[in-house]
Amino acid sequence: MSTIDTDEDVIDNDEPVLSMENVSVEYQDESLLESALPDSLTERLGMGEEPVHAVDDVSLEVGEEDVVVLIGESGSGKTTLGRTAIGLQEPTAGSVKYRGYDIQDVERGEHAGEVYAEDVRRALQIVHQDSDAAMNPYRTIRSQLAEPLKLWYPEMDLNDRQERIATMLRTTGVTPAEDYMERYPHELSGGEKQRVAIIRAMLLEPDLILADEVVSALDVSLRIEIMDLLLDLQEMFGTSYLFVSHNLTNARYIADKADGRIAVMYLGRIVEVGTADEIINDPSHPYTQILKWASLPLDPDDARKTITDESPMMSEEAPDPRNIPSGCRFHTTCPKAHEVCTEVDPDLIGGEEREHRAACFREDPSHEYWDSESIHGGDREIPL
Ligand code: SF4
Incomplete structure (x- = not known):
């Protein structure tokens, strides 16, 4: 298919389509909270003195014709991060750059003559659920x-x-x-x-489309059709996707076919990132392992019916995003939490920017975690 003949290539550089560095988003204002979080969570939280930490110190890059899937439960911050990525939400801290230009600076006209807010708005689009x-x-x-x-x-x-x-x-x-x-x-x-x-x-x-739960409301066969359509259009137009989903099966399907990556979010942070194969078949972070445990089998012939197993989670209640737990924010739920996990906040460990990484001390064989006592009287296995 021919493409529209425009002068859109004024922004022609080798910078990534999108790069987010140490991005945080806090909500203090109730109207912002309502627009960004699911109703159930907004109701539970209400507004108070403390801000809600919707996204906390996230760095992520989306390259040319790339597909990155943000996955997590309701309230994990994935939608807020997606909206921030395309300039619909201003970050409280950190920067979001489109081809090297800070989106908020562009909005304020600070790169006039090189790039304008209209260029960025056209280049970063959204499709809603x-x-x-x-x-x-x-x-x-x-x-x-x-x-x-x-x-x-x-x-x-x-x-x-x-x-x-x-x-x-x-x-x-x-x-x-x-x-x-x-x-x-x-x-x-x-x-x-x-x-x-x-x-x-x-x-x-x-250049990039934020696909925010675009297939969630559709039945299974239609989901596949729409994801295939997105990938066909990517081939024609060279678009990148930031695909937001709460469903591991959808995440796996599109990331696998596109040779893309999955970033797993928990309580405002990316806790694991890797290829579809790494995240689905070899998840490292206990939260990702629990997500996999809680998902229906990817293969319909798989006899494993994990949802009937006893839950490996130590607590069914998600922590309050206004009062993030100390140390590793997953430690109140994690079946493998040790004393050190209650004190120290793990960074993503495991490799370079685009490699498989997880924010868990268990990734480091020499970490003091291994000499630290379990807080649950022993590690509990997560059936996979
Ligand atoms: S750092 Fe500790 S609490 Fe956090 S995920 Fe790893 S084992 Fe669990």
């Missing part, structure tokens, strides 16, 4: 898809715009395209609406 919320129910699909093209490519004439939209609808399997262009959102199925939402983001040929 709820495609309905992103659509105007009173406008046709043609009208909704024409809108971003008019805004970002005003030189494009009506015929080119129509052709562009029809081609994208055909490419993504929404056919007959001419028919669908005149439909309203309520005349589309859930899968079709999600395809239109993806087209809307992709029409701008972004």
Whole structure:
């Protein structure tokens, strides 16, 4: 498929599409908290004196045509980190750079002449879980898809715009395209609406799309179709994805097929990062191991039915993100926690930036952890 002829390559350098360094996000304001955290967690926390530490000192890079999956439970900070990555949320500390330019500096016009806020907004797009919320129910699909093209490519004439939209609808399997262009959102199925939402983001040929739980509301066969579509579009457009999911099976599917990475988040931190194979078949961090234990078997023929096993977690209650536990933040739940884990906060251990790493002392065979007493009277095994 031909791409739109624009002067978008004004930002032409060897810097990563996205780099986040020591990013933290705290919420003190209730309205911000409500927009960023799931309702259940917002209700549980309410607002108080202390800020909520939604993301805490996270560094992550997304390269050219890269796929990075952020996975974690509700309230782990994955959505807040994703929103911060594309500039929808300002970090409380640290920096988020698009091709080497600090996004917030660009917003303030500090790189005028080199790169503008509009360039960054076009380059970093989002597709939401709820495609309905992103659509105007009173406008046709043609009208909704024409809108971003008019805004970002005003030189494009009506015929080119129509052709562009029809081609994208055909490419993504929404056919007959001419028919669908005149439909309203309520005349589309859930899968079709999600395809239109993806087209809307992709029409701008972004460098990166934040795919925020985009397949969570779909049934299993449709999930695979949509993830395959994202990967096909990546080949055509060279887009990178930051794919946010709470589902390990989805994470594994897309990261594996794209040769990408999975970053596991717990209570605002990345606790393990690696390839799909490393995270699924050889998880190092006890939290990742428990996530795997709690997931349904990836292979339907796998007789292991772990959810009937006794839980290996030492506590079922997630800690309050306003009052993060001392030392390793996972120690109140971890079945392998030792005394040292209550005092010292582990960094990611295990290799270079893009290699398999886990924030757990067990990764270091010479760490004092091994001489420190278990806080549970012995390590408990995690069935995998
Ligand atoms: S550092 Fe300690 S508490 Fe944290 S995950 Fe490792 S063993 Fe568990």
